[in-house]
Amino acid sequence: MNCTDFEPLMADALEGELSSVDQRRLDEHLDRCRECSVQFDEAKRSLRALRSMPEPDMDRCAQADLAKSLRVNAVREIARPKSARYALAALRYAAVITMAFTGGYFWRNLPEAHLPSNTASRPPIVVSTDDSLLGRYDDHSLIGALAAAHFRNPTQSNLAKCMAAMATP
Amino acid sequence: MTPSLTGFEKYTRDVYGWAMRLLGRHDDALDIVQDVFLRWAEQCRREMPAHPRGWLRRVTVNRVIDARRNSMTLRRHADQVARPVADADAPTIDHELCEDVRSALQSLTETQRSVIVAKVWDGLSFAQIANENGWSLSTVKTHYFRGLAHMQKKLKSRE
Numbered sequence: 001m002n003c004t005d006f007e008p009l010m011a012d013a014l015e016g017e018l019s020s021v022d023q024r025r026l027d028e029h030l031d032r033c034r035e036c037s038v039q040f041d042e043a044k045r046s047l048r049a050l051r052s053m054p055e056p057d058m059d060r061c062a063q064a065d066l067a068k069s070l071r072v073n074a075v076r077e078i079a080r081p082k083s084a085r086y087a088l089a090a091l092r093y094a095a096v097i098t099m100a101f102t103g104g105y106f107w108r109n110l111p112e113a114h115l116p117s118n119t120a121s122r123p124p125i126v127v128s129t130d131d132s133l134l135g136r137y138d139d140h141s142l143i144g145a146l147a148a149a150h151f152r153n154p155t156q157s158n159l160a161k162c163m164a165a166m167a168t169p
Numbered sequence: 170m171t172p173s174l175t176g177f178e179k180y181t182r183d184v185y186g187w188a189m190r191l192l193g194r195h196d197d198a199l200d201i202v203q204d205v206f207l208r209w210a211e212q213c214r215r216e217m218p219a220h221p222r223g224w225l226r227r228v229t230v231n232r233v234i235d236a237r238r239n240s241m242t243l244r245r246h247a248d249q250v251a252r253p254v255a256d257a258d259a260p261t262i263d264h265e266l267c268e269d270v271r272s273a274l275q276s277l278t279e280t281q282r283s284v285i286v287a288k289v290w291d292g293l294s295f296a297q298i299a300n301e302n303g304w305s306l307s308t309v310k311t312h313y314f315r316g317l318a319h320m321q322k323k324l325k326s327r328e
Contacts, residue, residue, distance in 0.1 A: 004311070007310065007311045007314045007315065008306075008307045008310035008311055008314070010314045011295070011310035011311070011313045011314040012295075012310065014313075014314070014317070015288075015295075039314075039318040040318075042317070042318045042320075042321035042322075043314055043317035043318040043321065044317075045321050045324070046273070046317040046318070046320040046321045046324055047289065047317055049266070049269070049270065049320075049324050050270065050285070050289045050290070051289060052266070053190050053263075053266060053267070053270065055186060055190075056185065056186050056189035056190065056198075057182070057186070
């Protein structure tokens with residue numbers, strides 16, 4: 001153990017809270033280490049000086065006078081800033097709501113050209129009947145798909161199949 | 170009753186005791202008490218301290234040290250009833266001792282000062298001080314010992 005390891009033990013020793021084993025270890029160290037021994041004596045003297053100061057007591061009159069004085073000042077201090085605090089909180093909430101509304105408004109009204117295009121990643125529409133594949137359309141318009149189905153088989157309505165094919169990922 | 174005034178009712182005597190030990194003058198101690206509790210009221214509006222007594226103790230000691238260091242005129246409030254200096258009943262303390270102790274405490278770090286006042290004048294155990302401040306037990310003891318050893322360099326011999 002080095003000297004700094006003995007500092008907690010010296011603190012306990014000053015308070016008389018050291019076990020007999022630790023007391024023996026500390027005594028051996030203090031016998032060997034002059035610096036620690038000097039510091040320990042200095043700490044003891046400081047503690048004696050601090051403990052020699054009498055414990056003051058506040059008489060009831062002084063306490064009552066102070067309470068009266070403090071009550072007036074405390075009410076002034078407490079009341080004044082509360083409204084400012086609430087106003088600040090209200091401003092913060094208003095700012096958040098305004099930003100959210102403004103952001104949503106602009107997002108919904110962005111020109112279509114500015115919206116990200118992801119048609120390149122969408123699979124082609126497959127139009128088919130029960131028997132055959134009529135065609136694959138990269139044009140994802142419903143009109144284009146219906147027109148193709150009609151031309152292939154005008155007598156049958158392939159609207160349901162077109163819709164199902166368009167819905168299938 | 171507001172939390173700040175509840176704290177006043179509970180801790181006035183303690184704050185006065187710490188201030189009086191450090192200042193040695195009744196009126197000055199009352200000024201410090203009033204100043205500390207006004208800060209306490211401000212703190213309660215923001216957030217109640219987790220350890221009120223520890224908070225008050227730290228603020229009291231630091232307020233005395235700051236007032237001394239800056240040579241500030243202690244704030245006096247118009248509606249405070251001042252006790253006359255010549256009042257024979259006003260408590261007094263050995264001013265030279267107070268001056269020595271205050272000067273010695275001023276030379277310490279805030280942590281050392283806080284631990285020593287809590288241990289010696291407030292009677293807290295090392296474990297209680299550690300819990301109040303979120304420190305380890307060995308840290309508290311080390312600060313305590315080093316602070317006391319350092320104080321002696323400033324303190325006159327009182328033996």
